[in-house]
Amino acid sequence: MDLFSTEKQHFKLPNAELIYIPNFFNTQESDNYLKSIKAETDWQHDNITVFGKTYKQPRLTALFGDTDQPYSYSNITMYPQPFTSTLQSIKDKVEDFSEEKFNTLLINLYRDGNDSNGWHADNEKELGINPVIASVSFGEARPFHFKHRTIKQERHKLILEHASLLLMKGEMQHYWLHQIAKTKKEIQPRINLTFRKLIKL
C-alpha cells in the first residue's frame, strides 16, 4: 500500500505515529544544504558484522552531538563531532516544528542505488522508550519501507522527497522495522539526517 500524497500527512498506524511534511525546507535552501553537507562532512565508512561476517556498510555516515556521548548500533560505535552552524540551523527548525529537543544527529549518505539501509528499528537503549526521531531528506527521493513486526498486512512505503521531514513517534521503534532498499535505477546521491535524543544510561 502506498500512503503517499503531496499534502502534509499524519498517519495513525497500529503502534506508531508518522508525520510527513513535504517541502519542510524550500527547494533552493535544500539544494544548498545537500551540496554543503556532502562536501563539508568528514564521512566514515564503517565495517558491520552480520552473522559473523564483516562487510563495509553500504553507505557513508557521520555523527554530530551536543555531548561527547558515543552512539552504538550494529556493533559500530560512533563518536560525535560538534554541530556545524549549518546543521545547528536545521536542528533549530526541526526542534521548533516538532516541539522536541534533540542532542544527536546521525547522517547517512547514500551515494547511489547500491547504497541502502537494511531492515532495522532504532531501538538502542540510550534512545529511551518510545523515542521521537526526526528524519530530514535532501537529494534523490528514495522509498522508505516500513512493516509491522507481527501484523503481516501492515507493510507500507513512503517516498522521502528532497526537502522533506518525517517524524517517527509512539511505539514505532518497538513494533515496526524500516529500511531503504537498494535500486538498480541510475540515481543521484541522497543525504538523510536523523535527529535523536540520547539519554545517559
Ligand SMILES: O=C(O)CCC(=O)C(=O)O
Ligand atoms: O535514510 C533514511 O531515510 C533512514 C535512515 C535510518 O533509518 C537510520 O539512520 O536509522
Ligand SMILES: [Fe+2]
Ligand atoms: Fe532507522
